[in-house]
Amino acid sequence: MEPYELLQDIVVTLEDLQIPYIVTGSVAAMVYGEPRLTNDIDIVAAVEEKHIPGLLAAFPPEEFYISEDMIRDAIRRKGQFNIIHPASGLKVDIIIKVDTPFNTSRFTRLKRIYPSDSFQANFAAPEDVIIKKMEYYREGSSEKHLRDITGILKVSRDEIDYGYISEWAERLGLAEIWKAVMDRIGRNK
Amino acid sequence: MRLDAGQIEVIDDVMAEVLRHKTPAERLGIGFSLWVSAYKMLMTHLEKTHPEWDTLRLQKEVARRLSHGAV
Numbered sequence: 001m002e003p004y005e006l007l008q009d010i011v012v013t014l015e016d017l018q019i020p021y022i023v024t025g026s027v028a029a030m031v032y033g034e035p036r037l038t039n040d041i042d043i044v045a046a047v048e049e050k051h052i053p054g055l056l057a058a059f060p061p062e063e064f065y066i067s068e069d070m071i072r073d074a075i076r077r078k079g080q081f082n083i084i085h086p087a088s089g090l091k092v093d094i095i096i097k098v099d100t101p102f103n104t105s106r107f108t109r110l111k112r113i114y115p116s117d118s119f120q121a122n123f124a125a126p127e128d129v130i131i132k133k134m135e136y137y138r139e140g141s142s143e144k145h146l147r148d149i150t151g152i153l154k155v156s157r158d159e160i161d162y163g164y165i166s167e168w169a170e171r172l173g174l175a176e177i178w179k180a181v182m183d184r185i186g187r188n189k
Numbered sequence: 190m191r192l193d194a195g196q197i198e199v200i201d202d203v204m205a206e207v208l209r210h211k212t213p214a215e216r217l218g219i220g221f222s223l224w225v226s227a228y229k230m231l232m233t234h235l236e237k238t239h240p241e242w243d244t245l246r247l248q249k250e251v252a253r254r255l256s257h258g259a260v
Contacts, residue, residue, distance in 0.1 A: 089252030
C-alpha cells in the first residue's frame with residue numbers, strides 16, 4: 001500500500017458513508033505548498049456512532065488496525081482515532097469534528113481537489129491549513145509546522161486570503177506567530 | 190516558543206517558483222513519491238544488512254521506522 005491508495009480508501013469510505021470531512025495537516029500543506037515526507041493522513045470528520053459499522057467493514061482487520069472501542073471513545077470525548085496499515089506503517093488520523101466557529105468556517109470554505117486523476121477529495125482551504133498549523137506550533141513547537149506554513153505562503157502566494165488569516169489569528173490568539181511568519185517572508189515591509 | 194528567523198525556515202525562491210507551476214496533484218504526487226522512495230531505500234538497506242530476515246520481518250521493520258515506532 002502507498003499513500004495515494006490509503007488516501008483514496010478513506011476518502012471513498014467517508015463519502016460513501018456521507019460523513020462530512022476535510023483533509024488537513026501535512027497532506028493538505030503539500031497540495032498548496034512544499035512537498036515533504038509524511039507518514040500520516042490527517043482528516044477532520046463528523047463521525048457518529050451510526051458510522052462505526054461502515055468504517056469497520058471498509059478497513060478489515062486482516063489488513064488494518066482499527067479499534068471499535070477507540071472510535072467510540074473518540075466520538076464520546078470529541079478526540080481522535082487511528083486507522084493503521086501495519087504492513088506499510090501508513091496511518092490515518094481521524095479527528096472528530098467539534099462544533100466551533102472556526103470549524104464551521106473551514107468546513108464551509110473547503111476545496112474540492114483532485115489528489116490524482118482517479119478521485120476527488122475535500123481539502124481544507126490553504127488559509128485554514130495555515131491557521132491550524134499555527135495552533136499546532138503553539139501547542140507543540142514542532143518547526144515543521146512553520147516550514148509548512150511558509151511553503152504554502154511562498155507557493156500559493158497570491159491565492160491566499162491574508163485578511164482572513166489575520167482575523168482568525170487575532171480571534172484564536174495566534175497573532176504573534178502570524179506576525180513572525182509574515183516578517184520572515186517579508187510581507188510586513 | 191521560538192519565533193526567530195532561525196526557527197522559521199523558508200523555501201528557496203527558485204524552488205517556490207518551480208512548485209507554483211505544478212498542479213496540486215503534482216505537488217502531492219512529489220510528496221507521496223518521497224514516501225515511496227524512503228520505503229524502497231529502507232527495504233534495500235535492511236535486505237543487505239539482514240540477509241537472513243524474511244520478507245515479513247523486513248516489511249515490519251521498514252514500517253516501524255517509517256512510522257517513528259507507531260507500528
